[in-house]
Amino acid sequence: MEYLKIFFVNTAVLITLAYLANLIYKFTITNAPEQMKKICWVLLTIFAGWSSMFFGYRLDEHVIFDLRFVPLIISTLAFPQPFILIMIGVGTGLARLTFGVNEAAVVGTLNLSILGFVCAALSFWVRRSTSTIVNKGLTIILIVNLVNALNIIAFGVIPDKEYITGIMPVTFPAGLILSMLFALIIRDFQLEMMRNEQIQRANKMLSAQTEELHKNKIVLEERAKQLMKASQYKSEFLTNMSHELRTPLNSIINLSQLIEEKDSSLSEDEMVEYGMIIHRSGEDLLMLINDILDLSKVEAGQLDILNEELNVSEVPELLALQFNVMARQKGLEFNIVLNEDVPLTLTSDPQRVQQILRNLLSNAFKFTKVGHISLIIRVEKKRAGAVDKRWVVFDVQDSGIGIASEKHTIIFEAFQQADSTISRMYGGTGLGLSISNDLARLLGGFITLKSVEGKGSLFSLYLPLEGTSK
Structure with a gap:
């Protein structure tokens, strides 16, 4: 009966350790890396085996009976990885030497090391077998208990007759039953841990979905505003x-x-x-x-661009005819400057180039009450992508009302002006700059803007110089 009492004490100790380990896992290493979890598991199972020996039954001064192999059984089901199981078996065996180095301690070390290798071999079957977890558990419990009993007989620390007739009939079935009981309890712990992990994953997923919904809500609100x-x-x-x-x-x-x-x-x-x-x-x-x-x-995408030779020297004359009268009527100074380095001709669409410049100049005259308006035609080197390119630049500068910096992008969009009151004060539909910007892009160029509110504006039309002649 003493064997049964000690085995029950061993089981109680192991259950207590399992409960404490479950608490520690929840509040400390739940989010730890997988490698750290494995290391903690190895140390815990070795400590559980040592605790079983500490509370074990001492048959004599050196021989100890206990359930030190039970944590190894559980590890075979929880972490069916050969190297980990060998480490647990050898580590638990070496822990036996802390109670004294003698023949029984050496035999105990060898016994647990052998059981570690047996469980390592069983781990291959556990990972590949399609059997239920219950069948796997029962098989491992039976094999480990049987190998443990055979090792005790083989090493002969206890006389064979005494062990087989007096001890084994009690310890072997008790070890099987208590191993199964402990395995069931650990299985409940494991299921609870799995449920907690699933809840945590679900919470994380819900948090991520909530955050995504919040982001989508912001995007939708922004789009609604737009x-x-x-x-x-x-x-x-x-x-x-x-x-x-x-x-x-x-x-x-x-x-x-x-x-x-x-x-x-x-x-x-x-x-x-x-x-x-x-x-x-x-x-x-x-x-x-x-x-x-x-x-x-x-x-x-149906606007046709006709690339032909544009006589750049004619541009100032054509625009001067159109806008000189307007300048005199409004009392504004209007100057056109053609730099000497500008090519005589430019390959582009003459009609669309003049349309852009008329739009830019019309806006300049519309929004300028006093001062000057100028058109300067020059050549500039400017980087486009990964290469430097030469451009013919048409600068339209005025001393008008100017444009606030936050409106520099908006005014190039269709139907928009820098201020909704501008259309009522100055007239216009807000299409001129949008069309000019699109036309410049179709011609292979672009329009830039420099302006300060109340200090005038500078619109620059850039057209590429490829295909020009001097």
Whole structure:
């Protein structure tokens, strides 16, 4: 009966250690690296084996009976890795020497080392077998208990007759039963740990999903704001467009009606003046329609670019004819400078280049009340991607109202101006810069902007110099 008492004490000690290990695992090494977890497991099982020996039954001064092999059984199921099991077997065996170095201690060390190798061999079967965890556990418990009993008989520390007839009939079945009991308890611990890990993983996943949803919410809110702004800009565009269309249309309708009625009070000069106003209103209306058509063609990718020879020296003359009168009417100084190093010709689309420059100059005159406006044509070396390229640059500079830095990007977008009140104060639809920017890109160039609010603006059109001649 003393054997049974000690075995039950051993089982209680092991259960206590398992419970404490479970608590330590939860609150200390749950998130530790896998290698650290394995090291902790090896140390814990060796300590559990040593504790079994400490509370074991002393048959005489040197021989100790205990369940030191039970942690090795559990390790075979928990970590079926040969090297780890050999370490546990040899380590537990060496722990026996802490109770004194003698024949029984050496035999105990050899016994646990052999059991470590046996469990290492069984680990290959555990990993490959399709049997249930219960069948695997029962098989390992039976084999380890049997090998342990055979080792005791083989080493002969206890007389064979005494062990086989007096000790083994009690210790062998007790070892089997208590090993199974402990394995079941550890299995419950293991299942609880697995559930906790699953809960932690689920919590992490939920946290990640919550964070992702929060990010998506921010993105959606930002997109909603952008849509609201786009809707607002388009509403303002439609309002501006209706005003811009109504003004020339009203002039055309009213004046043409007066002419149609052949009012005798109208002099010939008045008739000519009305005709000029109708003509100018028609041109303004045509320009608006052309802007809208150009924008729709660019967005649809259907705008054709005709690359041909552009006489750069003719550009100043053409623009001077158009804008000198406007400069005199507004009392502004208008200068055009063509640098000597600029090539005579440039391969590009003459119509689209003039359209861009007219847009830029029209804006300059529109937003400048006093001061000057200048167009400077020059050559500049500027890096494009990984290579340096030469560009013909058309600088349009004015001393007008300027543009705030935070608006420098917005003004190149369709339907937008630096300020919604600008359209009401100065007129326009907000399409000119957007179309000019798209056209510059189609021509292989780009437009840059330097401006300070209240201190004027500098728009620069860059066109590549490839295919030019001097």
